[in-house]
Amino acid sequence: MTHTNELIINLNSIKSNLIALREKAAGAKFYAVVKADAYGLGAIKISEAIEDMVDGFCVSSMTEAVELRRAGIKKDILLLGYLNPNEYGLVSDYKISITIYNYQIAKQIDDFLKRSSAKATIHIKIDTGHGRLGFLPSSQALDEIEAISQLDSFSIGGIFSHFATADEKNEDFCNLQMQRFMTVVEDLEKRGLALGDRHISNDAGFIKHGFSLDMVRSGIGLYGIYPSSLLAEEKQVNLKASFEWISTISNIKTIDQGDSLSYGRTFIAKRPMKIATISIGYADGYKRLISNRGYVLIKGKKAFVVGNIAMDQMMVDISGIDAKIGDRVTLIGENGGEVISLDQMAQWCQTISYEIMTSISKRVSRIYVN
Numbered sequence: 001m002t003h004t005n006e007l008i009i010n011l012n013s014i015k016s017n018l019i020a021l022r023e024k025a026a027g028a029k030f031y032a033v034v035k036a037d038a039y040g041l042g043a044i045k046i047s048e049a050i051e052d053m054v055d056g057f058c059v060s061s062m063t064e065a066v067e068l069r070r071a072g073i074k075k076d077i078l079l080l081g082y083l084n085p086n087e088y089g090l091v092s093d094y095k096i097s098i099t100i101y102n103y104q105i106a107k108q109i110d111d112f113l114k115r116s117s118a119k120a121t122i123h124i125k126i127d128t129g130h131g132r133l134g135f136l137p138s139s140q141a142l143d144e145i146e147a148i149s150q151l152d153s154f155s156i157g158g159i160f161s162h163f164a165t166a167d168e169k170n171e172d173f174c175n176l177q178m179q180r181f182m183t184v185v186e187d188l189e190k191r192g193l194a195l196g197d198r199h200i201s202n203d204a205g206f207i208k209h210g211f212s213l214d215m216v217r218s219g220i221g222l223y224g225i226y227p228s229s230l231l232a233e234e235k236q237v238n239l240k241a242s243f244e245w246i247s248t249i250s251n252i253k254t255i256d257q258g259d260s261l262s263y264g265r266t267f268i269a270k271r272p273m274k275i276a277t278i279s280i281g282y283a284d285g286y287k288r289l290i291s292n293r294g295y296v297l298i299k300g301k302k303a304f305v306v307g308n309i310a311m312d313q314m315m316v317d318i319s320g321i322d323a324k325i326g327d328r329v330t331l332i333g334e335n336g337g338e339v340i341s342l343d344q345m346a347q348w349c350q351t352i353s354y355e356i357m358t359s360i361s362k363r364v365s366r367i368y369v370n
Contacts, residue, residue, distance in 0.1 A: 002365075002367075003365040003367070004247065004248045004250075004279045005245075005246070005247050005248070005279065005280055005284055005363065005364045005365065006245075006246045006247075006364065006365050006366075006367050007040075007041070007243055007244075007245050007246075007360060007364050007365070007366050007367065008243060008244050008245075008246060008333075008367045008369060009041050009042065009045075009046075009242060009243045009366060009367065009368050009369070010240075010242050010243065010369050010370070011045075011046070011049045011242075011368055011369070011370050012369075012370050013224055013240040013241065013242040014046060014049065014050065014222055014223060014224070014242045015049065015050060015053065016240050017221060017222050017223070017224055017239050017240055017242065018030075018032070018050055018053050018054070018218070018222055019053075020237050020238055020239065021203070021207075021218050021221050021222065021237060021239075022053075023237075024206060024207055024236070024237045025206050025212045025216045025218075026206075026210070026212045027212075028199075028206070028212040028213060028214055028215050028216050029055040029056070029197060029199075029214060029215035029216070030053075030054050030055050030215075030216060030218060031054065031055060031056045031057060031058050031076075031078060031199075031215060031216070031217050031218070032046075032047070032050060032054045032056075032057050032058070032218055032219075032222055033057075033058040033202075033217050033218060033219035033222075034046060034047055034057050034058070034059060034064075034068070035058060035059045035060035035061075035064060035080070035219075036060065036358045037064075037358075038223070039219065039220060039223055039354065039357045039358055040357045040358045040359070040360045041223060041242070041243060041357070041366065042366045042368070043059075043064065043067065043068060044067065044068065044071045044073075045366070045368055046222075047068055047071070047073050048071065048072070048073070050222075051073060051074070051075055054075065055075065055076065055215070056075050056076035056077065056078060056097075057073065057075060057076070057077050057078070058077075058078045058080050058217050058219075059077060059078070059079055059080065060079075060080055060081045061079070061081055061082075062079060062083060062084070062087040062090055062096065065077045065079050065090075065094065065096045066090060066094055066096075069094040069095075069096075076097055076121075076157075077094075077095075077096050077097065078096075078097045078098075078099070078123060078157075078158075079096050079097065079098050079099060080099055081099065081133070082133075083098055083099075083105075083109070085108065085112075088108075088109055088112040088113070089112070091109070091113070091118070091120045092113060092116070092118035092119065092120060096120075097120075097121040097122065097123060097157050098120060098121075098122055098123070099122070099123050099124075099125050099133065100122045100123070100124055100125065100148060100154075101124075101125040101127070101133040101134045101135060102135075103144040103147065103148060106122075106148045106151065106154070107151070109153070110151040110152065110153045110154060113153035114152055114153055118153065119153055119154075119155065120153055120154055120155075121154075121155055121156075121157040122148075122154045122155070122156055122157060123156075123157055123158040123159065123160055123196070123197075124145055124148070124156065124158070124159045124160070124195070125159075125160055125161065125162075126141075126159065126160070126161045126180075126181055126184050127161070128161040128162075128176075128177040128178075128180040128181045128184075128200075129164055129173065129176065129177045129180065130161070130162050130163070130164045130177075131164075132162075134161060134162075135184075137180055137183065137184050141184075142184070142187055142188060142191070145188060145193070146188070146191055146193060149193050156193070156194065156195055156196050157196045157197065158195070158196040158197035158198065158199060158214075158215065159184075159185060159188070159195040159196065159197075159198055159199075160197075160198070160199040160200055160215075161177065161180075161181045161200045162200065162202065163177055163200065163201070163202060163204065163205050164177065166201070166202060166204035166205040166208060166209060166227075167204035167208070167227040167228035167230060167231055168228065168230065169230055171209070174205075174209060177200070178200065178209075178211055181198075181200050185198055196214075197213075197214040197215040198213040198214045198215070199213055199214060199215035199216060199217060200213060201213070201216045201217065202216075202217055202218075202219060202227070203218050203219060203220060203221035203227050203231075204227040204228065204231060207221065207227075207231060207236050207237055208230075208231060208234070208236065220353065220354060220357075221237070221239060222242075223242050223243065223357070224239045224240050224241040224242040224243070225239070225342055225343075225353050225357070226239060226343075229343065232343070241333070241341075243332070243333075244330065244332055244333025244334070245330075245331040245332040245333060245360065245364070246328055246329065246330060246331065246333070247278050247279055247280040247296075247328075247329040247331055248278070248279050248326060248327070248328065248329060249276045249277070249278060249279075249298070249323060249324070249325050249326060249327045249329060250277050250278065250279045250313070250325065251276070251277040251325060252274065252275070252276050252277075252318070252323065252324070252325060253274075253275055253277075254272060254273070254274050254275070255269050255272065255273050255275055256269065256272055257269055257270060257271050257272060260307075261275065261306050261307030261315050262291075262306075262307030262308040262309075262310060262314075262315060263307075263308045263310060264308050266291065266292055266307060266308050267292055267306045267307040267308075273306075273317055273319050274317070274318050274319045274320075274321075275306065275315050275316070275317060275318065276298070276303065276315065276316050276318045276323060276329075277313055277314070277315050278296065278313065278314050278315070278316060278329050279312070279313060280312075280313070280314060280329075280331065281309055281310050281311045281312040281313050281314060282309055282310070282311055283311045283312060283361060283363065284312075284360070284361050284363050284364050285356075285359040285360035285361045285364065286309060286314065286331065287309070287345075287348075287349045287356070287359070288308065288309045289348065289349040289350065290305055290309060290345070290348045290349060291305060291307065291308045291309045291314075292305060292306065292307065292308075293305065293348050294344075294345065294348040295316070295340070296316055296329050296330060296331055296340070297329070297330035297333075297335035297336065297338050297339075297340060298316070298318060298321050298323050298327060298328075298329055298330075298335070299321055299322060299323060299327070299335075299336060300335055300336015300337055300338055301320070301321050301336070301338070302338065303316040303317055303318050303321060303329075304316060304317050316329075331345075332345060342356055342357065
């Protein structure tokens with residue numbers, strides 16, 4: 001181990017997941033979602049590794065899109081989120097496909113691009129029930145989308161929406177969203193619009209429901225994480241864990257009965273104990289909610305967190321574990337036959353796996369292996 005704290009990312013596992021997911025997508029175009037720095041794993045490295053295996057990439061901001069272009073990524077990049085007026089010029093400069101969900105914004109972008117005779121590929125977003133961005137289905141929306149299709153600077157590359165409950169057991173709302181989306185698509189096609197690729201599915205949308213259409217947007221599944229416990233149980237596609245989070249023992253000491261640990265003295269020893277200090281804290285993304293609740297793995301054994309996790313360090317009980325300063329500590333991953341999954345950590349923190357992944361800070365070194 002070359003760094004005190006490491007996120008070790010297996011690129012071959014990501015490629016294996018991509019192959020399995022593409023097969024499930026039944027021939028649809030496959031866009032890899034690498035927003036939020038590929039969910040914390042490193043957008044540039046991962047995009048470089050899989051570019052020849054995908055049809056394009058999805059990001060959330062123009063900053064993310066430009067970063068990929070400057071790194072040499074050539075495939076299509078679709079910006080899913082808001083485009084700041086200061087960024088309009090970057091659309092044509094870096095050939096970024098953009099999301100259009102509002103007529104006034106579309107007109108502003110078109111007016112800007114026309115000044116230099118620049119062009120842009122757009123994807124029209126429909127709000128079928130998620131409630132964030134998108135045209136709400138209505139006759140006015142149909143009129144506005146038709147008007148947008150006639151603007152000089154734009155060519156329509158696709159039309160899309162986003163599921164709110166595709167990873168849940170009850171399928172009613174997911175099916176309703178699909179119905180709403182297809183109704184809008186059909187109504188626009190009746191008006192003679194060429195809409196490009198129709199896409200609505202995240203991982204759960206095409207894994208569980210088979211709603212691949214012309215294109216899918218694959219995110220957390222690429223990284224070996226099922227979108228929900230339900231999909232993990234159903235296991236309609238076999239995903240491989242693609243990363244492990246490792247830290248280091250920095251100190252070992254023995255405490256007596258009645259001794260307390262860390263801020264707030266939330267842990268008081270009921271017996272003599274051997275305590276290891278671990279060089280990880282909430283500034284690294286290891287959540288304070290895990291205090292006095294979770295555990296790490298050392299030498300294939302569980303070592304429970306004792307006391308409040310601090311900004312840079314925490315302590316665990318290693319009574320009965322033959323450990324020494326400098327030993328490897330598994331925060332997420334396998335160690336001696338024991339496993340801590342990302343989902344397990346999310347349960348300790350009363351949140352979802354997505355939040356844990358995207359919270360691992362830049363202080364943790366990313367190490368890539370094949």
